[in-house]
Amino acid sequence: MEIFLLIVIGIIILIVKGVSKGKKTTESWEMAAEAMDLSFQKSQGGWHTLSGIINGLQVSAKQAPSTQGNSRAPSIRYSAMLPKALPFEIRITPSRFSSVVQNRTAHRFNMDDRAFDSEFIVESRDPTAVRAFLDRDKRNLLRNLFERFDDLTLTEAGLVVSRHIPQADESRLVRDMTRLVKDTREIFLAQPKGAEKPTPPPLPKEEKKNKKKPEVPVEVTEADITEPAETPAAIIKEHTAEIEEMVPEPLKSSPVEEAPVSEPEAVSTPVVPEVKLTPTESVIAAFADVSNRYEFQKAFNEELKDTEYEGVLHLTGVERYSMDRLLGRGPGIRATFELGETGEGETLTLVAALHDASQLGAMRSEVGNEFPIYGKLIACDSFENTLFLMTPAPEKPEPALEAATTSYAYTPYASKIG
DSSP states (O other): OHHHHHHHHHHHHHHHHHHHHHHHHHHHHHHHHHHHTOEEEEOTTSOEEEEEEETTEEEEEEEEEOOSTTOOOEEEEEEEEOSSOOSSOOEEEEGGGGGGSOSOGGGEEOOSOHHHHHHEEEEOSOHHHHHHHSOHHHHHHHHHHHHHSSEEEEETTEEEEEEOOSOOOHHHHHHHHHHHHHHHHHHHTOOOTTSSSOOOOOOOOOOOTTOOOOOOOOOOOGGGOOOOOOOHHHHHHHTHHHHHHHSOHHHHHSOOOOOOOOOOOOOOOOOOOOOOOOHHHHHHHTTTTOOSHHHHHHHHHHHTTTOEEEEEEEEEEEEEEEEETTTEEEEEEEEEEEEEEOTTSOEEEEEEEESOGGGHHHHHTTTTSEEEEEEEEEEEETTTTEEEEEOOOOOOOOGGGGGGGOSGGGSHHHHTOO
């Protein structure tokens, strides 16, 4: 009887834990849907789904059984579909899953890129169009994206990636979807470099005004050769008397006054003022010569880590977080800002941890505006070209000042800038 009672109690505990875990997962997906302005659905089987439109792409995130081999472990599948498919057929999948790729081997071909061809299988009925579409920059984007996820499929309709984890918090969902949308737009919708600003033809060189005429050789004959003429000095000496008679008397006695010679004025070298970079320009300058992830991480560690940053940046998104591997334990607000571009033209972003989670609604109203931010740079993500900043923890107000500090403008990360 006691054993039966223990079994019942154990079953009840497992059921309670399962319900609590499922409720927490549902809350994470609901918060992610709210942060990205997507719709949330939960099926009868307990699967969660997000769907909607971001930056013109039809996106979705859903829990589903894994499609890798015979595994049925749950995974999270993200997709970003184009409003209009490409005019040619294309399918790219990882080569390590070749056993489950569709039987279209007759249309497989290589991209003549050893690193890319070793990781992916490319299939199409129009290899010429695919090679023109999938240049080296786009191939590198796909390789970097595949490093962050466990599976990837690119077709003429869009891009699909998967992460083989049973669940994810709202921060992970938002980061994964943001990265997928960014890379999908760069692969399918971005114009080739230099397409918007074609290089104008060189202007014709102007002919020099004082162009020398070609010298014509002069032939000298014996008839042209004469005796050397008298020098000017000899002529003046011979006719001195005649010249003196021609000069008026007043001029003979008056001495010739020499014009005073003025010393040249000292030319002072203008002092060029030292150009002082703003905090934002200093951060961007640290990545001016960066060309890969290793150099990105090295530049951050040597020049920016544990330094303070203060500036006004464009706020692009906010989300609530409860636990983050870089920002630590919440609850707090994860705010994303635009910093600029790296030396390779990649977008550089800043993610700041704001401690007052109750101001999430106020922060959402600021998305799209310039917003002051202050704190210490603590880490970077070289895969996503992202820097992480920790704002100062708010001081606990005195009881008499509580009413005056309820406004969002008094928080440390906003009040450091006037």
